[in-house]
Amino acid sequence: MSKSALIILADGFEEIEATSCIDILRRAQIKVTVAGLSDIKIRSARNLIVTTDKMLDELGPDFDACILPGGGTGAKNIAASVKAARIIKEMHQKGKIIAAICASPAIVLYPLGLLRHKSATCYPGMQDTFNDDVSYKNDDVVVDGNIITSKGPATSIGFALKITEILIDKVTAEEIAKDILYR
Numbered sequence: 647m648s649k650s651a652l653i654i655l656a657d658g659f660e661e662i663e664a665t666s667c668i669d670i671l672r673r674a675q676i677k678v679t680v681a682g683l684s685d686i687k688i689r690s691a692r693n694l695i696v697t698t699d700k701m702l703d704e705l706g707p708d709f710d711a712c713i714l715p716g717g718g719t720g721a722k723n724i725a726a727s728v729k730a731a732r733i734i735k736e737m738h739q740k741g742k743i744i745a746a747i748c749a750s751p752a753i754v755l756y757p758l759g760l761l762r763h764k765s766a767t768c769y770p771g772m773q774d775t776f777n778d779d780v781s782y783k784n785d786d787v788v789v790d791g792n793i794i795t796s797k798g799p800a801t802s803i804g805f806a807l808k809i810t811e812i813l814i815d816k817v818t819a820e821e822i823a824k825d826i827l828y829r
Contacts, residue, residue: 658719671804716748
């Protein structure tokens with residue numbers, strides 16, 4: 647049975663974080679659906695316009711993973727969406743993978759209560775929003791249960807490979823890492 651992933655894009659998203667995940671997960675034969683939060687065309691933090699596969703309003707929580715790229719504005723836009731919050735919480739309750747990078751762990755996951763009593767990372771400095779109920783780790787990628795968090799643009803390939811390892815297997819992630827000349 648093939649695995650599936652939902653990547654939510656909102657205006658102001660971080661390009662590298664989104665496209666690294668799309669690329670690597672598709673190399674792993676994971677069915678990736680890129681969903682636009684406010685439109686089918688979403689503008690990134692540096693004005694790259696991406697045409698998404700669907701509008702988030704057309705989708706539900708029927709995926710194996712939900713991936714939230716960062717970018718301060720993009721993360722704030724996702725955090726403001728009732729629809730995104732509902733999908734993220736439903737997927738989390740079903741034990742599906744919830745993966746967030748850069749600003750998204752602090753701005754999206756933390757306010758939803760998904761990081762309570764978990765270890766997590768985020769863009770440096772944003773951990774100041776965490777209370778004592780989150781164990782901040784200064785690692786590139788942190789996995790705690792079904793939650794995967796990562797620091798930011800430069801860690802996005804390792805983040806996507808970790809998602810691949812958990813959804814598929816370590817061998818597939820290692821083969822992709824070798825093919826793309828990662829480290």
